[in-house]
Amino acid sequence: MLEVALRQQPCAGMKIGALAARSGVPVKTLRYYEELGLLPAIGRSEGGYRLFEEDSIPRLEFIRRLKALGLSLEEIQSCLAVHDAGELPCHEIQVMLHNQIERIDARMKELRQLRGELQGLLADWQNDPTKQGGVICPNLKV
Template sequence: MASIGITAGMKIGMLASRSGLPVKTLRYYEDLGLLPAIGRSEGGYRLFAEESLRRLEFIRRLKTLGLSLEEIQGCLAVHDAGDLPCGDIEIQLGRQIERIDGQIKELRQLRTELKELLAGWQSDPAKDDEVICPNLHV
């Protein structure tokens, strides 16, 4: 006979419905250790605690801030060990800002290159069988 805590759990389909995430995503998160099941029903279905909804919101929020699942997993490991992961999250968010700054720099360089390319663009270049588009200089 299953214990009261396990019978009180929700099946993955219910968790998917309540969280708005696909069952496939929840299984993936479980496989990665991001979303632990609290047990299995008598029929063998995974069961999840109500707390799983808060955990999924936490994962979703950190993903929207650009953190990887691996980075999120590290923050959850700190939480699961009984500590607040705020310091770890602060470090990860600082790293994310650095990544964004790098992307902005790369995008500015690309924008400059595109503007230079378009500044010399010929709308009707001479046909050259050696190149696909003479304007691209490749």
């Protein structure tokens, strides 16, 4: 048994499949994040599999959290660049979150306008309109 234990060297990193299983992030997404520079691999295994450090899991949780708050991958990448340079990206995140609120407010205004337009269309809706040459649906007033 001692021989078996000696042959089982600890892996220098976690294979991409193991990281996917532990983090709940699909392998395809992990590859994409690596390609974008969001998730650096530490190398490759003898079999050619990407290897990642243990701290990739909290990094993925950070990415997931910022995505859930509506930040783009580009914005997340800039936060991670600050972190990777040894600084805390809290100020940058604060600015981005304020910008996100502004985008949400603008989108809400657009949605209110769209809702009003839809209500206006439905208020004048005819269930059996008269056919008009070349008009697909007279109710839409195109």
